[in-house]
Amino acid sequence: MDGAEPVLDVLGTVQASEARYRALxxxxxxxxxxxxxxxxxxxxSPSWRAYTGQTPGEWLGLGFEACIHPEDRLRALETWxxxxxxxxxxQQEYRLWHHSGQWRWNHVRAVPLLGPGGAVESWVGMxxxxxxxxxxxxxxxxxxxxSEAARGLGDLYxxxxxxxxxxxxxxxxxxxxxxxxxxxxxxxxxxDENDAPPPAxxxxxxxxxxxxxxxxxxxxxxxxxxxxxxxxxxVLRGEPPLDWLGVPLSMDGRIxxxxxxxxxxxxxxxxxxxxxxxxxxxxxxxASLERxxxxxxxxxxxxxLQHAQKLESLGSLAGGVAHDMNNVLGAIHAVTxxxxxxxxxxxxxxGSIGTIERAAVRGRDLVKGxxxxxxxxxxxxxxxxxxxxxxxxxxxxxxxxxxxxxxxxALEPGLPRVxxxxxxxxxxxxxxxxxxxxxxxxxxxxxxxxxxxPGDLVELAVDDTGQGMEPWVLQRAMEPFYTTKPYxxxxxxxxxxxxxxxxxxxxxxxxxxxxxxxxxxxxxLPALAGAPAPAAAEPVDTxxxxxxxxxxxxxxxxxRDAAPELLELLGHRVATASSGPEGLAMLDLDPDVxxxxxxxxxxxxxxLETLALLRERHPRLPVILATGFLGDATRHxxxxxxxxxxLAKPYTLEEAxxxxxxxxxx
Numbered sequence: 001m002d003g004a005e006p007v008l009d010v011l012g013t014v015q016a017s018e019a020r021y022r023a024l025x026x027x028x029x030x031x032x033x034x035x036x037x038x039x040x041x042x043x044x045s046p047s048w049r050a051y052t053g054q055t056p057g058e059w060l061g062l063g064f065e066a067c068i069h070p071e072d073r074l075r076a077l078e079t080w081x082x083x084x085x086x087x088x089x090x091q092q093e094y095r096l097w098h099h100s101g102q103w104r105w106n107h108v109r110a111v112p113l114l115g116p117g118g119a120v121e122s123w124v125g126m127x128x129x130x131x132x133x134x135x136x137x138x139x140x141x142x143x144x145x146x147s148e149a150a151r152g153l154g155d156l157y158x159x160x161x162x163x164x165x166x167x168x169x170x171x172x173x174x175x176x177x178x179x180x181x182x183x184x185x186x187x188x189x190x191x192d193e194n195d196a197p198p199p200a201x202x203x204x205x206x207x208x209x210x211x212x213x214x215x216x217x218x219x220x221x222x223x224x225x226x227x228x229x230x231x232x233x234x235v236l237r238g239e240p241p242l243d244w245l246g247v248p249l250s251m252d253g254r255i256x257x258x259x260x261x262x263x264x265x266x267x268x269x270x271x272x273x274x275x276x277x278x279x280x281x282x283x284x285x286x287a288s289l290e291r292x293x294x295x296x297x298x299x300x301x302x303x304x305l306q307h308a309q310k311l312e313s314l315g316s317l318a319g320g321v322a323h324d325m326n327n328v329l330g331a332i333h334a335v336t337x338x339x340x341x342x343x344x345x346x347x348x349x350x351g352s353i354g355t356i357e358r359a360a361v362r363g364r365d366l367v368k369g370x371x372x373x374x375x376x377x378x379x380x381x382x383x384x385x386x387x388x389x390x391x392x393x394x395x396x397x398x399x400x401x402x403x404x405x406x407x408x409x410a411l412e413p414g415l416p417r418v419x420x421x422x423x424x425x426x427x428x429x430x431x432x433x434x435x436x437x438x439x440x441x442x443x444x445x446x447x448x449x450x451x452x453x454p455g456d457l458v459e460l461a462v463d464d465t466g467q468g469m470e471p472w473v474l475q476r477a478m479e480p481f482y483t484t485k486p487y488x489x490x491x492x493x494x495x496x497x498x499x500x501x502x503x504x505x506x507x508x509x510x511x512x513x514x515x516x517x518x519x520x521x522x523x524x525l526p527a528l529a530g531a532p533a534p535a536a537a538e539p540v541d542t543x544x545x546x547x548x549x550x551x552x553x554x555x556x557x558x559x560r561d562a563a564p565e566l567l568e569l570l571g572h573r574v575a576t577a578s579s580g581p582e583g584l585a586m587l588d589l590d591p592d593v594x595x596x597x598x599x600x601x602x603x604x605x606x607x608l609e610t611l612a613l614l615r616e617r618h619p620r621l622p623v624i625l626a627t628g629f630l631g632d633a634t635r636h637x638x639x640x641x642x643x644x645x646x647l648a649k650p651y652t653l654e655e656a657x658x659x660x661x662x663x664x665x666x
Contacts (some may be wrong), residue, residue, distance in 0.1 A: 031106075031127035033064075037120045039084050051127075053099030069095035069103050080110075087112050087120045096127065101269045104131035135167065156288055157189035160281055167277055169268045170261040172241070175285070176208045177249075177257035185212065185257075194264060195238035205235045207244055211258040217247040219275045245270050247278045249286040256289050258282075330650030331558035332356065334566035337653045341569050383528055384420045386458055387411045387450055393426050394448065397433055404443035412451045416527035418458055420505045428501040432462040432521050435495065439466030439519060452527065460523040469513040498523070547571045548660060549592060553583035553610065554599040554626070563597075570657050580610030587618065595663050597647070600627035600634060608633060615641075622663035626651070642666060 033045040041060050048059060052067045068076050072094035083090035090110040095103040110125035157175055164170040174190040174197075183203050190197035203209055207225075210218055210233070220228070222242050228234040241262035249257040259282055261270070336357040343349050394409055418425075436446050444465035451459050495511075502509040507525035550572050554560055557578070564574035575590070577583035580602060587593060596614065600607035611623060620643055625634060628649045638644055643666060647659045 030129075033125050033127075035123045035125070037084075037122060039080060039123070042122075048127075051099065051129075052097055067097040069097070071095075076108075083110065083112075084120075087114075090125075093130070100271070102271055104129055105134045106130065156285065160285060161189070161191065164261065164278070164281060168261065168270065168274045169263060169265075172262045172264070173260070175249075175257065175259045176212070177289075178212055178255060185209070192238075192262075198237070204237075205233065206237050207234055207241075207246060208258060208260065210234060211246040211248050211260070212255055215248050215250060215255050217275055217279055218245070219270060219272070220244040220246075221269070239264065242266060243268060243270050245275055245278055247275070247282045249282050249289065251286045251290045256286055259285065327554075327556040327559050327649065331556075331562035332359075333650045333652065334559075334562035338562075338565040338569060382419070382422075383417045384422050384425060385415070385417055386425065386460060386525070387415050389422050389426050390429055390448065390450060390460065393429050393433070397430070405437055405440055406445045408445055408447045410449050412449075415450055416452055416456075416458055418505065418525045419528045420525065424501050424504070428498040428523070429460065429462070431495070431498050432523075436462060436464035436466065436519065436521075439464055439468075444518075453524065456527045457524050458527045460525075462521045462523075463518065465518045468515045468517045468519055469511075470515055474511060474513050546664075547573065548594040548664060549590075550574045550595050550597055550660070551577065551583060551586060551590075551593045552597045553577045553580065553602075553607075554597075555579060555602040556599070559599070566653055567597075567656060567660075569653060570660070572660070580605035580607070580613075583610060584613055584617075587614065587621075591618070594622070595660060596621060596623045598623055598625055600625050608637070611637070611644075619643075622666065624659055624663055 031045065031047045031051055033041065033048055034043050035041045040062060041064060044056050045059070048054065048064075049056065052059075054063060054067065057063075058066070065073065065077065076092060076094045079092045080090055089112065091108070093105060093107050096106045098104045107128045107130045108125065109128075110123050112120040113122045113124060115121040161170065161173045164173060172192045172194075174187055174192065176185050176187050178185060179200075184200050185203060185208060186200040187198055203212070207218075207220070210228070220243070225234070225236075225240065225244065229236060229240075241264055243263040244260065245262070246258055246260040248255055249259060259278065261274075261278065263270070336353050339353050340350060340357075343353070390409075390411060394407070398407055433446065433448075440446075447461070447463040449459075449461040449463075451461075453459050499509050502523055502525070505525050507523060510522045510524075511519065512522075513519035550567055552560065552563055552567075552574055554563070554576070555578055560576040560578065564576060567574050575586060575593075577586050581604075583596070583598070587596070598607050598610060598614075602610075607625060607627070611625075614621065614623065622643050622645070623641075625638075625644065625646045626649055627634065627646065634646070638646055643663075645659055645663050647655065651659075
């Protein structure tokens with residue numbers, strides 16, 4: 001008995017030690033486990049089972065390997081086996097399966113227990129869950145990464161995708177953006193193991209639209225996806241996912257788009273914390289998108305301003321060129337008409353003269369286009385029914401269009417009138433239609449619409465389904481003489497004239513075009529509430545009238561040489577002066593002049609300055625301002641001076657006769 005007592009004491013001590021060890025293991029917040037010298041689990045660990053959800057049968061032996069993340073498993077086992085061979089402690093980190101369905105990061109340490117001979121008898125290990133701490137650290141890194149990436153959208157989506165993958169299984173990730181019109185979705189970033197990147201799509205009933213329409217985040221498992229599909233809420237596109245997360249991209253209550261991750265694997269499931277991370281990332285992307293859009297809008301406005309300034313400069317240049325060319329063409333035109341009258345019976349000579357005259361007329365039309373581009377105001381404005389103008393032009397258009405082009409017209413009833421020139425608006429509209437038809441050599445549709453817009457605006461829309469324009473062509477489309485048509489097929493003044501007409505009417509002209517997608521043109525004009533109908537034009541008396549004494553004041557010697565002969569064909573007598581001061585001096589010497597034909601644009605003393613001095617001495621003397629361009633000051637004088645008229649350069653014999661008759665009859 002005496003010899004047995006020490007043995008009992010030893011056994012009691014061992015049992016007490018084991019009890020304390022077991023109590024320590026069960027009370028620990030960490031996972032404590034033991035295994036034999038070969039690394040096989042030999043004892044149950046309640047903390048392991050509680051964490052992983054494995055049963056004792058699954059856990060004992062080498063069952064623990066199944067709970068290590070597949071991507072971490074090879075690395076973890078190599079480290080473990082190296083520790084077994086060398087008999088030294090093991091320390092590593094890997095993701096471990098959690099019973100909630102989430103892979104969580106663990107810090108693992110294992111220490112060998114040596115026997116009396118120094119050999120490893122067993123191992124004691126401990127797993128510490130560091131997922132939340134590691135996530136917090138990585139979130140700080142992610143915050144910096146997202147902040148840096150969000151400075152520009154160049155590689156933002158790629159970098160965001162990499163950041164998300166560090167926190168969740170996100171091999172399949174895409175970004176969808178909603179076009180400003182709200183009816184089209186495009187996918188600037190799309191990475192998927194099963195489906196190719198989709199093209200821009202009309203809004204439908206996919207999972208993407210579920211987020212865009214609701215403006216809310218969605219976390220969907222297979223059962224919920226099946227329920228939505230069965231109920232008709234969702235129509236799937238492509239390979240159906242097993243798990244899906246989608247969150248909106250929104251800024252100030254506006255839905256800009258959405259981003260989503262999806263899984264096709266049965267062992268990958270998304271948690272609420274994954275959804276929260278995705279929502280955080282979406283906020284960063286939305287802010288970056290908004291910054292980019294603001295920057296693009298600023299650049300667009302700057303480009304528009306530069307383009308407007310460029311066109312303004314071109315307009316000033318065009319006005320100057322038109323003035324000089326008008327003088328040249330006016331002289332040619334006057335001489336040809338004089339020669340036609342002088343050689344009325346010589347057919348061969350008249351044929352040559354006619355060729356010169358046709359060339360002058362063509363040149364006059366080109367110069368008129370330049371003058372129209374340069375002008376900033378309206379010559380004879382009245383209240384215009386835009387529907388009536390468009391309707392009249394469409395009647396002509398429908399008779400001249402080839403059958404290959406379908407004409408689709410929709411004019412809004414009761415459209416408010418606009419203040420403008422019916423002829424200028426009709427010409428502008430026809431120019432747009434001609435360009436549209438030329439862009440559809442293989443056929444297509446020409447769509448014409450009018451409508452009223454908020455802000456007291458009236459819109460004329462001309463759309464075609466033609467070839468469209470490259471960006472560099474679109475950028476220069478409204479410049480005078482810029483054309484992509486073959487030589488002899490266009491002057492390049494069509495859109496320039498339309499732009500000028502829009503500007504003169506206080507409106508805007510916008511073009512939207514892409515290669516292969518046609519062109520959309522919008523002409524917007526200020527509406528005129530309660531405007532009266534335009535008055536009918538007064539018939540002009542064509543009686544030649546009595547011979548007149550005319551003083552022609554023009555600085556251009558071509559005009560002074562050619563115009564008198566033209567006017568003398570009408571039976572008038574013409575004296576000429578090369579400047580304003582000379583003309584005033586001649587009036588002082590011969591006050592019996594019937595009409596003064598005064599050039600507006602002259603160096604030194606201009607035509608308007610000459611007119612001001614002339615009116616001090618001869619307040620009722622008829623004066624005709626000869627010019628190719630009417631500015632604001634000229635129009636004001638024409639409206640306030642009953643003895644003042646205008647004659648557009650270059651003028652024909654008939655135009656001069658009518659205007660002179662009108663001048664002396666007032």
